[in-house]
Amino acid sequence: SLQIQSPQRNQLSEAKMNIRQPARDRCGTNQNSYLNRFNSTVLRTLVEKENRVLTELKIRQQQLAENEKRKYEAMVQYRQAEDLRREQEKICKRKLKIQALTEYQVKQMKERELLKEKERQQDKRDAELLRKIDELHAQEVRREVEKKAESKKINLKNKLEDIDRAQLKREECRMEEQKLELLQKQILLQRKPEQTESSKRFEAQKEMVRDKLAATKKEQAATTALLEEKRFAKEVAKREAELAKQQKEKEKKRSAALQSVSDHRQNVILKKEQKANTEQHSNLNLLQANKEADMSFITSEKLKAQKIKEDRIKLDKANLSLAAKKLARLELLKKEERDSAVRNAEPTAQTKQPLHLVISNKAEAVYLIMPSDFALWLLRVSGTTRHLQTLFFLSLSEDMKDRLTMVDLPTSFEGLVELAIKIDNRMQEREQLSGATGLDGDRTALGHPLWSELH
Numbered sequence: 083s084l085q086i087q088s089p090q091r092n093q094l095s096e097a098k099m100n101i102r103q104p105a106r107d108r109c110g111t112n113q114n115s116y117l118n119r120f121n122s123t124v125l126r127t128l129v130e131k132e133n134r135v136l137t138e139l140k141i142r143q144q145q146l147a148e149n150e151k152r153k154y155e156a157m158v159q160y161r162q163a164e165d166l167r168r169e170q171e172k173i174c175k176r177k178l179k180i181q182a183l184t185e186y187q188v189k190q191m192k193e194r195e196l197l198k199e200k201e202r203q204q205d206k207r208d209a210e211l212l213r214k215i216d217e218l219h220a221q222e223v224r225r226e227v228e229k230k231a232e233s234k235k236i237n238l239k240n241k242l243e244d245i246d247r248a249q250l251k252r253e254e255c256r257m258e259e260q261k262l263e264l265l266q267k268q269i270l271l272q273r274k275p276e277q278t279e280s281s282k283r284f285e286a287q288k289e290m291v292r293d294k295l296a297a298t299k300k301e302q303a304a305t306t307a308l309l310e311e312k313r314f315a316k317e318v319a320k321r322e323a324e325l326a327k328q329q330k331e332k333e334k335k336r337s338a339a340l341q342s343v344s345d346h347r348q349n350v351i352l353k354k355e356q357k358a359n360t361e362q363h364s365n366l367n368l369l370q371a372n373k374e375a376d377m378s379f380i381t382s383e384k385l386k387a388q389k390i391k392e393d394r395i396k397l398d399k400a401n402l403s404l405a406a407k408k409l410a411r412l413e414l415l416k417k418e419e420r421d422s423a424v425r426n427a428e429p430t431a432q433t434k435q436p437l438h439l440v441i442s443n444k445a446e447a448v449y450l451i452m453p454s455d456f457a458l459w460l461l462r463v464s465g466t467t468r469h470l471q472t473l474f475f476l477s478l479s480e481d482m483k484d485r486l487t488m489v490d491l492p493t494s495f496e497g498l499v500e501l502a503i504k505i506d507n508r509m510q511e512r513e514q515l516s517g518a519t520g521l522d523g524d525r526t527a528l529g530h531p532l533w534s535e536l537h
Contacts, residue, residue, distance in 0.1 A: 133422045140415045147408050154401060165390065172383065183372065194361070201354060208350075212343060219336050226332075230325060237318055244310055248303055255299060259292065 129422065136415065136418055136422065143411060208347060215339060222332060226325065226329060233321060237314065241314055248307055252303060
């Protein structure tokens with residue numbers, strides 16, 4: 083319960099003394115006479131205070147609406163700036179990507195040109211090497227042919243020289259034999275005639291021996307010549323075999339070198355083809371990857387644009403809903419202002435209503451118009467709970483003031499309304515009892531069991 087200070091208590095006592103006597107006079111004739119004592123000036127003050135509060139609330143709501151509008155506009159500008167910045171970043175990234183891809187392709191083209199130039203230089207070197215190898219082989223073949231011809235000439239010359247020497251030896255032998263024959267003939271001529279027969283036989287034998295020796299020498303010379311010819315033929319055949327073997331080896335080496343060069347060229351060509359296929363495959367993969375990246379980028383951009391569009395649509399819908407709510411709130415405020423103007427224009431009509439009905443109607447109106455501001459209205463319409471209790475207590479009849487005090491009054495708005503309803507019901511019962519029994523309404527009311535419940 084609330085404690086009332088002494089100045090307020092004195093003021094309340096004076097107010098009670100001032101209004102108690104007229105209230106007693108009007109208590110038995112009018113059911114709601116205690117409500118007519120309600121101070122219309124206080125009610126008007128409260129209504130004006132409420133109107134000021136509503137005006138301030140309206141101004142505050144307008145300021146809040148303007149602040150929200152500015153915030154929304156700032157948010158929209160910020161989002162637009164962010165969208166523009168993201169679009170510029172995307173465009174810049176795409177340009178950088180295209181530039182990097184172009185530089186990479188130019189670099190690849192330059193590398194391929196350099197590689198082709200190197201391959202052309204290598205082909206030139208290979209062709210020059212093959213030409214030199216062919217020239218060396220031709221020179222070796224010519225040298226071999228020349229050596230073979232020279233060897234044949236030398237062999238023929240040696241053979242002719244051997245034949246000449248053999249003929250010279252045979253001629254020398256024949257000359258020596260002729261010299262010996264002449265010498266023998268001279269000796270025979272100088273000998274005596276008696277020795278002619280014996281010398282003839284001896285000469286005949288000697289001639290036979292000489293002939294045999296000559297035949298033997300001829301045979302030996304022929305045999306030696308044949309042996310020499312055979313040996314020469316054998317050596318020539320051996321030499322020719324060696325030359326043929328060397329030629330075969332050279333041919334084999336040359337064919338091996340040519341095969342090696344051919345294999346090398348085939349390997350180089352194969353490597354070039356493999357490298358070209360690899361580069362082509364890599365370029366195709368790179369092109370496919372770039373296409374896929376572009377498609378994914380375009381798809382993501384479309385999805386982002388669609389999402390931004392949907393977000394903007396949602397935001398527009400939310401803004402429209404918020405604007406509709408604000409418009410409805412403004413309409414309610416205008417309606418409340420009109421109601422306040424009507425209430426200000428008819429203060430006397432409001433004073434004729436019971437206090438609990440006035441408070442209940444105003445509370446209901448405020449609750450219906452602005453449910454979220456109902457509690458705020460209660461505080462602002464009454465100022466404080468003590469003020470509301472004081473107003474309620476001043477509106478009570480004298481018998482109720484004798485039975486109740488400020489301490490006994492409820493501290494909440496709902497409690498005061500409930501108490502006012504009970505008092506109304508009690509006053510109606512009291513009038514009914516007064517009309518039926520003819521007793522004083524105050525005494526009858528004071529003895530009614532409801533007073534103990536109210537107390």
